[in-house]
Amino acid sequence: DAKTTQPPSMDCAEGRAANLPCNHSTISGNEYVYWYRQIHSQGPQYIIHGLKNNETNEMASLIITEDRKSSTLILPHATLRDTAVYYCIVRVAAGANNLFFGTGTRLTVIP
Amino acid sequence: IAGITQAPTSQILAAGRRMTLRCTQDMRHNAMYWYRQDLGLGLRLIHYSNTAGTTGKGEVPDGYSVSRANTDDFPLTLASAVPSQTSVYFCASSVLAGADTGELFFGEGSRLTVL
Numbered sequence: 001d002a003k004t005t006q007p008p009s010m011d012c013a014e015g016r017a018a019n020l021p022c023n024h025s026t027i028s029g030n031e032y033v034y035w036y037r038q039i040h041s042q043g044p045q046y047i048i049h050g051l052k053n054n055e056t057n058e059m060a061s062l063i064i065t066e067d068r069k070s071s072t073l074i075l076p077h078a079t080l081r082d083t084a085v086y087y088c089i090v091r092v093a094a095g096a097n098n099l100f101f102g103t104g105t106r107l108t109v110i111p
Numbered sequence: 112i113a114g115i116t117q118a119p120t121s122q123i124l125a126a127g128r129r130m131t132l133r134c135t136q137d138m139r140h141n142a143m144y145w146y147r148q149d150l151g152l153g154l155r156l157i158h159y160s161n162t163a164g165t166t167g168k169g170e171v172p173d174g175y176s177v178s179r180a181n182t183d184d185f186p187l188t189l190a191s192a193v194p195s196q197t198s199v200y201f202c203a204s205s206v207l208a209g210a211d212t213g214e215l216f217f218g219e220g221s222r223l224t225v226l
Contacts, residue, residue: 032213043115043201043217044154087153091213099144099215101154 004088009106012082018075020105022088025069031090033064035073036101039084044101047073047086078109113137115218117202123224124192132187132221134202142207143185144169144215145177147198154201160185161207192225199223 005023012018024033034049048055048062050071055062061074075082087104118133136143141162146154146169156169160179174196176188185204189196202218 034213036215041199041220041222043203043219044215045217046214049213099156101146103151103153 003100004090004102006086006088006102006105008103009108011108011110012075012078014080014109014111015077018073018078018082018107018109020073020075020086020088020107021070022072023070024088024090027068027090030092032092033062033068033071034089034091035060035062036087036089037082037084038087038104039081044087078107080109080111083107083109115202115204115216117200117218117221119221120219121222121224123226124189126193126225127191130189130192130223132189132200132202132223134185134187134218135183136185136202136204136216137183138204138216139182140204140206140216141182142205143179144203144205145175145185145187146201146203147171147196148201148220149198157187157200189223192223194225197223197225 032049032051035047036044038044048057048060050062050064064071085104085106087101115136124130144159145157148154155171157175158177160166163179163182166177200221203215205215
């Protein structure tokens with residue numbers, strides 16, 4: 001499985017957009033980009049995933065570059081409750097068991 | 112909707128003792144996983160099961176065993192606990208069939224301290 005690179009930490013002002021980058025330069029053609037987050041000591045929570053098109057849901061938007069070597073998770077209006085560790089993962093949609101979470105980006109939303 | 116239930120939520124254990132962490136899901140998912148999370152190391156896959164009756168090793172399987180007698184349950188056993196197994200353990204599940212989106216559903220974790 002391809003690995004990902006994320007900055008260890010980021011700050012964002014409350015109400016502003018949070019843009020979390022992820023590099024996945026060795027991603028394969030059949031691998032999706034997934035984002036999860038972990039709030040405090042809770043279990044990780046799925047946010048969004050995509051293959052090559054940009055995706056949006058009620059939680060966030062995912063922008064994937066045309067060469068698929070990097071992506072950005074966008075939280076359009078960050079709230080204090082979005083403070084968490086965000087993990088970017090690449091994997092095939094089904095069948096892959098070595099899901100590498102890495103250490104993620106710790107996002108702190110500042111009042 | 113319960114989703115994934117882990118037990119116990121926390122446990123202090125003497126080194127050398129046997130311990131089983133329980134995980135039950137009510138979503139009829141095919142695949143189940145056990146991860147451990149240690150400070151600075153993120154989540155690491157211990158064992159997984161693609162379907163009832165089958166299991167596989169993840170990144171850090173040594174010192175752990177699993178079984179998958181049925182779809183719902185996926186217990187993780189430490190035969191003889193050591194202090195390095197002090198960690199937070201997360202169980203997860205996924206559909207792994209048909210229109211699977213690849214999403215993993217996680218439990219709330221079991222905090223284990225081995226003294």
